[in-house]
Amino acid sequence: MAIGEFELIAKFFTDIGPRSAAIALGIGDDCALIDPPAGRQLALSADTLVADVHFPAHGDPASIAQKALRTNLSDLAAMGAEPLAFTLALTLPAADETWLAGFSHGLRACADEFAIPLIGGDTTRGPQLVISIQIVGSLPRGAALTRAGAQAGDSVFVSGTLGDARAALDYLSTPAALLDDAQRFFLRRYYEPTPRLEFGRALRGLASAAIDISDGFAADLGHILARSDIGAEIDTRRLPLSGALRTRVEAIDFALHGGDDYELCFTAPPQHRAAIVECARATAVPITEVGRVVAEHGLFTWAEQGRRVALNAAGYRHF
Ligand code: ADP
Numbered sequence: 074m075a076i077g078e079f080e081l082i083a084k085f086f087t088d089i090g091p092r093s094a095a096i097a098l099g100i101g102d103d104c105a106l107i108d109p110p111a112g113r114q115l116a117l118s119a120d121t122l123v124a125d126v127h128f129p130a131h132g133d134p135a136s137i138a139q140k141a142l143r144t145n146l147s148d149l150a151a152m153g154a155e156p157l158a159f160t161l162a163l164t165l166p167a168a169d170e171t172w173l174a175g176f177s178h179g180l181r182a183c184a185d186e187f188a189i190p191l192i193g194g195d196t197t198r199g200p201q202l203v204i205s206i207q208i209v210g211s212l213p214r215g216a217a218l219t220r221a222g223a224q225a226g227d228s229v230f231v232s233g234t235l236g237d238a239r240a241a242l243d244y245l246s247t248p249a250a251l252l253d254d255a256q257r258f259f260l261r262r263y264y265e266p267t268p269r270l271e272f273g274r275a276l277r278g279l280a281s282a283a284i285d286i287s288d289g290f291a292a293d294l295g296h297i298l299a300r301s302d303i304g305a306e307i308d309t310r311r312l313p314l315s316g317a318l319r320t321r322v323e324a325i326d327f328a329l330h331g332g333d334d335y336e337l338c339f340t341a342p343p344q345h346r347a348a349i350v351e352c353a354r355a356t357a358v359p360i361t362e363v364g365r366v367v368a369e370h371g372l373f374t375w376a377e378q379g380r381r382v383a384l385n386a387a388g389y390r391h392f
């Protein structure tokens with residue numbers, strides 16, 4: 074007989090992540106209870122992953138769990154928040170125990186790595202696989218890195234490399250045995266993005282605005298510019314590319330418009346540059362200055378002979 078709802082929760086979703094003094098009550102009641110740390114604000118965010126929209130339905134369940142939690146952790150990183158807890162709402166076409174064991178394994182590995190406990194959720198049957206995680210973090214009151222605050226003269230930085238996750242889309246259905254090293258690297262970047270939590274925290278008080286790159290660099294920088302009511306000039310030759318992507322003709326296009334990178338894009342005034350470089354070094358996060366914020370609205374780059382042109386800011390859109 075198929076496993077029941079409560080048996081499923083007990084078997085696959087209890088004791089995921091560390092115990093935490095901030096969690097007064099975890100899984101098993103109508104609500105979990107959190108004791109917010111004194112003097113801090115809670116940061117909340119939810120992200121939903123739909124099978125065959127955000128990941129291939131037949132992908133490795135442990136990798137899918139990693140991606141689901143990591144994308145949520147990335148939102149905390151982009152606010153400069155520290156992880157506190159998360160909940161998991163699962164919609165499953167069937168209670169497939171092999172799939173659930175793999176998913177639970179990946180979720181546990183990620184929750185342990187980032188020291189974040191699973192404190193509740195919901196489990197339902199539905200026509201297709203949907204994974205919805207709500208994440209809770211905390212940060213000192215008033216210290217959040219928001220999208221508003223970029224000012225003319227600020228530098229625009231990005232962490233890590235861009236476009237790798239977009240490159241992975243071409244190999245999502247390739248059998249593992251046929252993948253070369255570059256393709257395996259792209260897939261790792263797609264399934265296991267690195268939430269820049271420690272670095273995001275270090276940017277508090279230094280960055281003027283920040284966002285994590287989920288829709289594509291140009292689109293997400295566009296969100297900072299819209300919220301900050303300002304523009305930017307980007308030197309596309311400076312976009313950070315991995316060794317694996319650099320040789321591809323689509324490299325710049327993927328870096329500008331490919332989604333799913335989960336790197337940080339942030340702005341900062343020149344007087345904080347040295348401190349930011351030091352934070353990047355201390356947290357071992359590579360950063361690249363790719364442009365600057367300008368008073369004129371829009372997103373610009375340079376073409377031949379130094380001619381300034383508008384940069385298409387389109388990213389991934391669901392509707
Ligand atoms: P209720 O009916 O009161 O909403 P449920 O019967 O849905 O509660 O869930 C029972 C308990 O198990 C709750 O504490 C809930 O938070 C938890 N839970 C349900 N599904 C999951 C899941 N997928 N992961 C973690 N906890 C879950």
Ligand code: MG
Binds near residue numbers: 196
């Ligand atoms: Mg419920």
